[in-house]
Amino acid sequence: MNIRKKWIIYGIGLPLVLGGCVNMDNANGNGVDEKKNTKDAVEDQSDRLVTVQEYNGEGFYLENGQENDKIAEANREEVEKAVTDFFLEQYKTDVEVHNIVGNVDGASVFVESIGKPNFHTYAVVPIDAKGKKILTDQVYSLEGEVENAITSGVYGLVYEDEFNELDKVLAEITSDYPFTGETTQAINNTKSFGFGNEYYFVSFFDMELSQQIVERYLENPDLSKEEIKELNLEKLNPKSINITIQLFKNKKDSNPTNEELDEIAKVIDEAEGLPYGAYNLLLHDNMIGKASGSGDKDNTVERADPDYIIKK
Incomplete structure (x- = not known):
């Protein structure tokens, strides 16, 4: 799977480095190695999978982060303050901390911006594991991670009416077809995809x-839609x-079918008033991996890069 497609499926910036070294072969984008031996492959998966309706992020973890997870939780207030201060100082953005997950070098802290533009992202708080010390003066984000989230959020704000229309279309689709979206808790606790909701x-x-x-956002986080539209998106x-x-x-x-994929893609393709862009459509079964937060499996059907649904 190429890097662009990883971004498409799992959210901007989430793969490869949620604050530490991860297995480059993992396919879920969260640093969790899903390679299993033959015995694991045939065992009951009930302890590793949960229905999308039940999944709230519980069990989500990052590789080699167990010890740092304990240290971070024991110092949760300190970690939260370090991260909220970091976003306010570096990005002039108030954020709410949703989840703290230990990684090999510290803790990855999943946050959501307060107010508009709305976006999900994360920062990393390094931890001195030997001294069990939170390095609050060394908080950082992966290069481009927060910037991409901000851009995504601003785009969602500028085309707020069009995204509201997309929400209506998807609500109708999930009413007419046997599909649903993720829970708000799962999104808050496991995603760093910028602007989005339970469906996209x-x-x-x-x-x-x-x-x-x-640059415009950092000059004025309260910038208007008109100011951004001057950039001729x-x-x-x-x-x-x-x-x-x-x-x-x-x-x-219950598995998704190619017939359902074609029908839903047609609904989106024919819908009017939707946001400008290239649409990827992925249909999963009902189960999500607890550790990875991903629904992607061999039975997933998709219409994606390069076969986009284009809306102009």
């Missing part, structure tokens, strides 16, 4: 324009803006 998230791939948006190649829709079957032991 937005990824921005024009780095030059992203930098312009972030409509002139972008729609493939520079990916809107990834992920739906889950609403009942156990």
